[in-house]
Amino acid sequence: QCNTGSIQCCNSVQDAKASSLTALFNVLSIPVESVTGQVGVTCSPITAVGTGGNSCTQQAVCCSNNSFNGVVALGCTPININ
Secondary structure, rough: OOOOOOOEEEEEEEEOOOOOHHHHHHHHHOOHHHOOOOEEEEEEEEOOOOOOOOOOOOOOEEEOOOOOOEEEEEEEEEEEOO
C-alpha cells in the first residue's frame, strides 16, 4: 500500500545527497538543497500489484513526488511487494 502516490519500480534508489544525482537534479531544475531522503532513478509505475501481470525485478518504492516522468521520483521509501 502506498498512501502518497502510485507504487514505483525503480532501477536504483539512492540517497538524495549522492553526488551522482547532482547533475540529474540540475537538468531537471530541481534545487538540490530541497531534496531529502531517498530518490528513485528511472522509475515506472506498478499498477496491478499481486495480479501477476506486473513485476518489479529492481526496487519497489512508494514516493511522495513522481512528477518527473519516471526520470526520478522524490521522497521514496522502499517497500516489499512479494
